[in-house]
Amino acid sequence: MINRLSEWNDTIVALATPAGVGAIGVIRVSGNLAIDIVDNMFPSKKLQQQPSHTLHVGLLKYENEILDEVVIALFKNPTSYTGEDVVEISCHGSAFIQQKIIQAITANGARLAKPGEFTQRAFLNGKLDLAQAEAVADVIASNTEASKNAAIKNMRGGFSSSLQMLREELIKFSALIELELDFSQEDVAFADRNNLINLIKHLQVNTNILIESFALGNVIKNGVQVAIIGKPNAGKSTLLNSLLNDERAIVSDIAGTTRDTVEEILNIDGVLFRLIDTAGIRHHTTDVIEQIGVKRSLQKMQQADVVIYLFDVNEIDANELIVLENELKDNLVPYILVGNKIDNNAEKKVVVEKFASFKEIIFISAKHQQGVNLLKDKIKNLAVNGDVHTESIIVTNARHFEALQKLSDTLSDILKGINDNISGDLIALDIRQALYYLGLITGEVTNNDQLDYIFSKFCIGK
């Protein structure tokens, strides 16, 4: 079918330093669009006009969002590692930031590099000698093998069988279309378009489940996202600091001090959590900067795997809390209600009584580090005991994710084609693309697969 090899005049990107280790990470971009792509994201300077072998400091942006402050090293062809235009971006060591930068670069037209591909290009451009090439070949072979093994290991049974099913159904689907194209003169029944629509919709659902599970896959890799939300001055930053035992977030008594979301990594008994402190949810904010912060908080809440709703026990009554809890329920993300600012035991009794109608509230004093360990246990239990869906089908490989997204787009094209009643050969063109993207994950699909299916199922031939 469509060849699935690297084309070497396109632009590739990958993390050049080991993932998740070290204070800084280096992202390497190589290819004839490398400089243009990064230029688009680097407003401080026009990189294209800078000389080779120079360093540039500035903010990296994507769609007006600041990704990170970075140092960019510029190498113009042919005097670079690969012999092509190369841009190396040194950014902060956070896996999250690195992933966002790589995603932005691919969105701008690069694709993820395959194992050993930078080195391969280096060789193709005459940058390595044969002895070095031999080593590269071994690396590609072992990387391919290793990543294959890793991929198989990472694939839960559900994942690999889902994909297998997608593949088989798509081949069957394409075979039915090819049948009515190549054998229209024979006594064969035409593929029922309604059945085909159902099949494609079914494939879409499955593909989308896999795409969504990719987010969950990242959970395993990058931590369970925990959003701390609550009204301004409920003590969110104090809680964050007491969970982390340091002074990460700005803490003050003035409501609305935390202007932006703050992320921190917390390790509870070996499970990785990403804590997100958000600007408080306060209705009728007029401060423009804070409005942006609030919007982001709401977004974070929706993206989170667990939400901690923090409230000041002195400033809220049971009725108000019922309304808030219903809002949390609507959000469909597992949540924990946490009552803060219980400063002595006598007070606690009164408070517990006040909120007796609730199923579970954890009462703490963030300021005095009381009840915080209980909260940690609760967070962990939620994550480990399956309320967070870590056991569902998981896609961990970024390339798989990319392929699945393209597959999903192509399936939409197919559906649109069927709905527009376009001819089978044109639908088949999109199906071939879909099979190609699926083939990136499951292995090659050849036109022989379709013909085999046709000949095994239909009596063809005069």
Place this chain on the structure above:
Amino acid sequence: MFPKYDIIVVGAGHAGCEAAAAAANLGSKVLLITMNMQTIAQMSCNPAMGGIAKGQIIREIDALGGYSGIVTDKSMIQFRMLNKSKGPAMWSPRAQNDRMLFSATWREMLEKTPNVDFYQDMVKELLIEKFHVVGVKTALGHEIKATCVIITSGTFLNGLIHIGEKKFGGGRVAEKAATGITEQLISFGFESDRLKTGTPPRVDGRSLDYSKMEEQKGDDEMVGFSFLNIPKISASQQKSCFITYTNTTVHEILKTGFDRSPMYSGRIEGVGPRYCPSIEDKINRFADKDRHQLFVEPEGWNTVEIYVNGFSTSLPEEVQIAALRTVPGFENCRIFRPGYAIEYDYFPPTQLLYSLETKLLKNLFFAGQINGTTGYEEAACQGIMAGINAHQKANNKEAFVLKRDEAYIGVLIDDLISKGTQEPYRMFTSRAEFRTLLRQDNADLRLTEMSFNIGLATKERLENVYQKKNAVENIKKNLQELSIEPEEINPFLQTINSSIITEKQKLNKILLRPSVSLKSLAKSGISQVNNIINNYTSYELEQAEIQIKYERYIEKEQEMANKMKQMEELIIPELFDYDKISALSAEALQKFKKIKPHTIGQASRISGVNPSDIQILMVYMGR
């Protein structure tokens, strides 16, 4: 007795005739050797040319300057453009032909081609010096010298015919088999194997009751195959085909002969095509189907003989006729010749270069069924390519190779030499990854100039192509520039139930609607539209319309094709030592060594080769 020839073509079927014509038209001195001058370009199977994917191939042969399209046009008794309801990539011309007229027309055209000599004899041995073929030796004992030899042996090499429990040597029924060449080639290290094909009984048309069958008439428009303007019969003169079906009674009678079937008794060793099964194979493998379609084809203008397509069988004659007589319309049928199965030698085509020259013996070329293909069109297109390349070789010129995104011919040859084939290979549109580019309507635009540049296609053909290209560009430009007001077009749009426009629009946008065609736009009564339509030929208008309507799909495939092209430009040195690459998988190593792929692109299409093997190979090759 014989001069030295530039090229000897062994066999005068569809492949051999095209090979001889192409080489001679390029200027080579050609000798065409056949065992029987009366059966030049014989249609051994059904009397029809073209069909889905095959029709595209004939158009390509014609665009290159071959004869098959012209001969088909001159001898057709019916024409249909198949798949017209589908996208233009699927439109496939098909003709029913007068079998005898087809053969006679081919012979006449070859006789009128300067540089083609004929000789009736059997070639039983090749003359070989230092792994170069230098000529042939015939059964009558003549040694004839030539620079290149093309073998197009069809089903004749050690052909073995089966009818029930009878079996006898033969290349076709009542014709002798050819012997000697297989054994000689094996002694030089060639691999050879057996394939099988079959043919149905021919019956007396006067004994059939057509009122019990469905009639299938020809089209009203006689498009034909050749891009040259070949006089054709008028639509009203066409002969009809008929459709009927088998039933469970037919199947029961056929089953009574299974114990005497050469297929099931193991007397046939060759592999038959899955898509062209015998009737016994159909009822055996698809037991749940209680009927199979039969296509009743007339053999010509002046004969009552009928070809019963779909009833290929090697059962005993009495079972064949008893079963046939329970088919609706065939109750009183009389049989002219029984169906039979035939086994023959082929040489797995992975032993060939892209030029169709063998890897083991220089200046020896193979084309047609000897390479494991089936079908007149598949054979003919290999013939023209072998003819061209033998001429190129004899003149120390570069091989003429078509790529997968340039022609079905390119797909076919690349499939054969990269993947080989275990059953008779037939072309399907699904084998081409870029079928939206490889249409029958643009074969001339794709290939004629390439062929002209090597000296085959005539100046006339090239000028036709330029004329067509210019016209198409002009039409497209006119349509792009022509703005239509709502009140001009809306009445027309309403008549075809297409939504009306509210502000003025360019005509090429309106043409994108599925229900709108240039032809139908003539009915809108807009004078500028009629000006365009009246100024150009229907082929020019159709070409422009296809290019506008399917632009998105054509561009999509073009993009994919361009990506593939890069891989096709990376040539692997002929003497590349794969053994030095320890990182290659064992399977890839073995396949690479055997097939010796010409390019990285070809290497990637070999079955069992992984992308990582290709990456590794590229690393070793350098740029």
